[in-house]
Amino acid sequence: MSAEDLIIIRGRGSVSALGLGSEGYAAPSPTFTTRNLGTRALPVAALPAAAEAAVAALRQQHPSYRQLDRTVLLALLAARQATKQATWNESDKQTSLAVSIGSSRGATGRLEQFHEEFLTAGTVPVAASPLTTLGNVASWVAYDAGAHGGAALSHSSTCSSAFQALGNALAWLRAGMADRFLAGGAEAPLTDFTLAQMHAIGIYSPFAEADWPCRPGAGAPSTFVLGEGAAVFALEKASSQALQQEKLAQPDKPIFRLESVGFGFEAIGSKTGLSRDGQHFQIAMRQALTQANCTTAAVDAIVLHSPGTPAGDAAERAAIRAIFGENVPSFTSNKWLLGHTLGASAALSLEYALHLLTTQAWPSVPFATDLGPTPTRPLRRLLINAAGFGGNAASALVSLA
Structure with a gap:
């Protein structure tokens, strides 16, 4: 990579308690709901109805998608948004596209489901192992994006996993090991078992869903609240000269640099x-x-x-x-x-x-x-x-x- 080359974020996509994309930040309002865990009622940041409908629709678009874990589906939704915003299309078949996705827990829901079935029946379906490996997250994003010639990498380093994926993408692009990257993170941990784990640590918020239960920087008590979501970014190299020409041609369009x-x-x-x-x-x-x-x-x-x-x-x-x-x-x-x-x-x-x-x-x-x-x-x-x-x-x- 030349010293004049920069790493640019060409597109981004997300799904979270705010819905699809970042428009929900414009008029912030409480996004939390309540999940009952035994006798306890815990606030959670789950997807709203419209985003939930998008997940359901995606699950029905391909026979194989019907058995995917929710974490994978959230990653697919975010990656599709990022790819669309980057205006990458099928004409780019000769361009090497790699994928790097971070997830702390991976296929949480499917893993717990298969384990419960095993405890009940003593057997598991053939697809249990491939559907619950961490690599399953990135490989399905790559498949859905029509990636050719690039790697599909999944990362897990607890809550910094998405930046592990992003750092990997940055290094590979600088080294010329890929032309483009879809990189980000996805997590769907709102299962009873995961909620119970977070509650057991003793950090879960005591506040109700409508009372802004997650309060960073507010001091005691602890106000951790578990949420679900994904964000993916479309990254590529650009020369400083090409970037200057692009800015002159479209001065009002923001261009983001991952430094x-x-x-x-x-x-x-x-x-x-x-x-x-x-x-x-x-x-x-x-x-x-x-x-x-x-x-x-x-x-x-x-x-x-x-x-x-x-x-x-x-x-x-x-x-x-x-x-x-x-x-x-x-x-x-x-x-x-x-x-x-x-x-x-x-x-x-x-x-x-x-x-x-x-x-x-x-x-x-x-x-x-x-x-x-x-x-x-x-x-x-x-x-x-x-x-x-x-x-x-x-x-x-x-x-x-």
Whole structure:
């Protein structure tokens, strides 16, 4: 790759509690519903009716799709949107298209269903294994996109999985190992067993669905809420010269540049905990800034991981102060609308960042929190954080080209 080549986000697609795409950010409203788990009523961020209908319709479009896990179907919906926005089509058969999708749990629903059937009947169908492997997610996205000549890769690194996928795509494109990439994350974890796991950790929100149950940056009590969704991005290389010509031809069309993806890890005794100063966040942010040859002063705002747990929120803020010093930019999070979508959360945070860059709007949060204030300068470059169990973290830097 030439030093003049850039990695551009040509298209994006998403499905979440806000519906299909990012339009739901324009007029934020409570998106949560309630799931009964034994005697407990837990708030969740599930898909709304219109998005649910899109999933049902997709399932009926192909005989093989009827047996796919919900996580795969969400990835397909998001990837189709991204491909359409990128205007990639069937005439591009000679272009190498690779796929990289992150998911923390993978085929959660189908795995639990097959296991329940095994406990009851003592047998499983032939398709159980291929339908529940993690690679199943990326391979079906590649199949649906008509990919030719590229790899289909699935990643799992807990809640930073989508940025693992994105970092892989960025490296492969820079190395010339693919011409185009569909990269992102998908997760459909709203099953009884997964909800029970999250509740058992002791971090689940005590607030009701209509009372903004997920409250990043609000302090105690913990307000983690599980959500489902997917976001996928269409990536390709472009020369600086070609990009300048494109901007002259379409000056009002935003063009997004993926500048870097950095990773961090801290070896700690607890696989669900983290250090108070967020060492893994610090490493990831420094790496992202260094890769892009970017100073902290050039970052206009940060989209936080911020899951609504007091310890997690505090550690991320401490890490940001360690990196940015006294000049901490404004920061925000979308989890108060989407909940925590595990392996899809980083991708949905990136999609939120692109929405902020496009609209230059800064949604106000309807509860007491440290999110905000509204930035005082135009948004040109955003840093997005993600982290997960096991001590891993990732940060991505995206800008208007």
